[in-house]
Amino acid sequence: MAEQTASGYIQHHLQNLTYGQHPVNGWSFAHTAQEAKEMGFWAFHVDTLGWSLVLGLIFIFLFRMAAKRATSGQPGGLQNFVEVLIEFVDGSVKDTFHGRNALIAPLALTIFVWIFLMNLMDLVPVDFLPVLAAKITGNEHLFFRVVPTTDPNATLGLALSVFALIVFYSIKVKGIGGFLGELTLHPFSSKNIAVQILLIPVNFLLEFVTLIAKPISLALRLFGNMYAGELIFILIAVMFGSGLFLLSTLGVALNWAWAVFHILIITLQAFIFMMLTIVYLSMAHEDNH
Amino acid sequence: MNINATLIGQAVAFFIFVLFCMKFVWPPVITALRERQKKIADGLDAANRAARDLELAHEKVAQQLREAKTQAAEIIEQAKKRATQIVDEARDQARTEADRVKAQAQAEIEQELNSVKDALRAQVGALAVGGAEKILGASIDQNAHAELVNKLAAEI
Numbered sequence: 001m002a003e004q005t006a007s008g009y010i011q012h013h014l015q016n017l018t019y020g021q022h023p024v025n026g027w028s029f030a031h032t033a034q035e036a037k038e039m040g041f042w043a044f045h046v047d048t049l050g051w052s053l054v055l056g057l058i059f060i061f062l063f064r065m066a067a068k069r070a071t072s073g074q075p076g077g078l079q080n081f082v083e084v085l086i087e088f089v090d091g092s093v094k095d096t097f098h099g100r101n102a103l104i105a106p107l108a109l110t111i112f113v114w115i116f117l118m119n120l121m122d123l124v125p126v127d128f129l130p131v132l133a134a135k136i137t138g139n140e141h142l143f144f145r146v147v148p149t150t151d152p153n154a155t156l157g158l159a160l161s162v163f164a165l166i167v168f169y170s171i172k173v174k175g176i177g178g179f180l181g182e183l184t185l186h187p188f189s190s191k192n193i194a195v196q197i198l199l200i201p202v203n204f205l206l207e208f209v210t211l212i213a214k215p216i217s218l219a220l221r222l223f224g225n226m227y228a229g230e231l232i233f234i235l236i237a238v239m240f241g242s243g244l245f246l247l248s249t250l251g252v253a254l255n256w257a258w259a260v261f262h263i264l265i266i267t268l269q270a271f272i273f274m275m276l277t278i279v280y281l282s283m284a285h286e287d288n289h
Numbered sequence: 290m291n292i293n294a295t296l297i298g299q300a301v302a303f304f305i306f307v308l309f310c311m312k313f314v315w316p317p318v319i320t321a322l323r324e325r326q327k328k329i330a331d332g333l334d335a336a337n338r339a340a341r342d343l344e345l346a347h348e349k350v351a352q353q354l355r356e357a358k359t360q361a362a363e364i365i366e367q368a369k370k371r372a373t374q375i376v377d378e379a380r381d382q383a384r385t386e387a388d389r390v391k392a393q394a395q396a397e398i399e400q401e402l403n404s405v406k407d408a409l410r411a412q413v414g415a416l417a418v419g420g421a422e423k424i425l426g427a428s429i430d431q432n433a434h435a436e437l438v439n440k441l442a443a444e445i
Contacts, residue, residue, distance in 0.1 A: 020293065037291055045295040052299060056306045063310065067317040072324030079318075086318050105319075106311035114306060148299075153292060157299025164300075 006238050013126060013234050015143040016045035016151060031141070045151055052148040055117040059110070085113065089274070096278045099173075099285040104278060107165070111158070112274040115222065118148045119266030122229055123259055126237045149226040149269075152219065159219035162277050166214065169284040178287065183207045214280050218273060225269050229262050414438050 011033065018036040020043025021027050029046075030036035036043065066082035075083060089109045097104050130144040148154040170179045186207060188199045236258060239251035418438050 016295075018291075018293075039291075039293070041293050043291070043293045043295075044298060045293070048295050049298045049302070053302055056302055060306060060309055060314070063314040063318075067314045070317045070321035072321045072328055075321075075325075079321075082318060083322060086315070087322065090319065103307070103311060106315040107307050109315065110303070110307045110310045114303075151295065153295035154299045156292065157296035158303055160296065161300045161303045 006241070009238060009241065010231075010234055012141070012143065013130070013145070014231075016145050017047040017143045019044050019046050030143075045145075045153055047143070047145050048148045048151040048154050051121060051146055052114075052118055052154055055121070055148070056114050059113045059117060063109075063113070085109065092275060093278055096275070097282040097285070099282070101169075101281075101285065103165075104281055107281075108274045108278050111162075111277055112270050115149060115158070115273050116267060116270035118154070119226055119270060121147045122150070122226060122233065122262060122266060125255075126230070126233045147226060147230055149222055150230045152223045155219040155223040155226075156215075158222075158273070159215040162218060162280065163215035166211075166280050166284045169281060173285050174287050183211070214276075218276055222269050222273055225265055229258075229265055232258055233262075410443065414441060417441055 015033050015036065018030040018039060019028070020030065020036075020039030022030065022035055022039050025035070030039060030043070062078070063082055066078045069076065070079055086109060089112060090105055093105045093108055124146060129146040130142070133144045134140055134142045145151065167179075170182070174182065184200045184204045184207070185196070186203055188203055190196045190199060233255070236251050236255045239247045239254070242248065418434070
């Protein structure tokens with residue numbers, strides 16, 4: 001670390017491990033940020049995908065284990081924990097979503113727990129896993145980011161999935177015509193057909209922005225919060241790297257304080273993502289226009 | 290920080306996780322939860338019912354106790370009445386018996402008296418005849434004066 005500059009250290013920490021087709025090197029891991037950029041769209045962030053899959057599988061196995069042993073009698077520790085979460089999510093869904101759809105509650109549960117777990121990776125000291133990975137692979141300069149939600153691809157992937165569900169259920173509940181009508185006949189409407197036709201582009205512009213804002217805001221809110229949080233952890237880690245005793249001590253205290261505060265943020269962001277998903281899907285199910 | 294195919298991978302993983310959660314995680318747990326809720330509700334119902342039953346039983350016990358007390362009082366009353374009656378009867382019987390014994394005794398006494406009187410009369414008659422014989426110095430024909438002597442004796 002000693003030979004690295006602070007900005008180099010930060011940039012290194014903000015670069016994903018990218019695998020893709022480089023115009024010169026072919027299918028390979030990117031060695032620099034520039035190479036990663038040159039790979040274009042058809043490249044994968046292996047660290048993001050890997051960690052999100054691992055965390056998703058942890059969620060699935062943990063909950064499946066509890067579900068298999070679920071009894072209506074006295075619950076064990078794991079079942080209790082899972083039941084508390086499920087009860088909480090079920091309550092949130094019932095408060096907000098009034099239609100009948102068996103998908104919404106499991107969807108909300110998956111979103112909440114998965115995003116929480118992905119955010120939780122932020123509390124692992126910033127250098128711990130990357131250095132471990134570098135030691136294992138023997139590559140000193142391995143890019144390795146362990147918090148999937150600080151990658152906009154991950155949050156956008158989730159948000160676009162939710163968006164697809166919004167569009168799917170809008171069309172399913174209201175029909176193509178209803179969905180298009182919602183996009184074009186609001187908020188301005190007129191009894192006069194000619195005026196109505198004139199208003200369609202205006203309405204479409206407004207409503208389309210409203211529609212598109214949903215996934216974008218979902219993705220960017222989560223990404224922004226987690227990215228900022230991680231950046232602060234990295235900056236605090238730079239203080240350790242300074243080698244000055246006073247600064248390192250302050251860094252330890254700051255790291256602890258920020259981690260404590262971050263527990264709130266990671267839970268809150270997971271909850272917000274879940275709640276907004278429920279609200280958006282609830283709106284998609286309501287045929288009140 | 291490039292937007293690339295990672296997001297597609299993420300979306301696919303997301304859908305798989307959601308589907309798995311929907312098929313294999315949510316239903317068993319939520320069923321267990323509902324069942325337990327029902328069990329608890331049933332248990333509470335049963336407890337309420339039992340409490341009501343207990344109250345009813347208490348009431349019944351109290352009522353039975355009251356009835357038993359009344360009955361006991363009645364029986365005691367009857368017994369007392371019966372006792373008085375028996376005592377009265379016994380007293381009456383004793384009195385009758387006493388009267389009878391007294392009457393019998395009196396009759397016996399009377400009879401005794403009569404027989405004593407008769408004997409006395411006979412003796413007096415005999416004495417009178419003896420005295421008269423002595424006075425007259427002559428024998429009186431026992432047979433001729435028997436009627437007279439007897440009449441005399443009867444008068445005594």
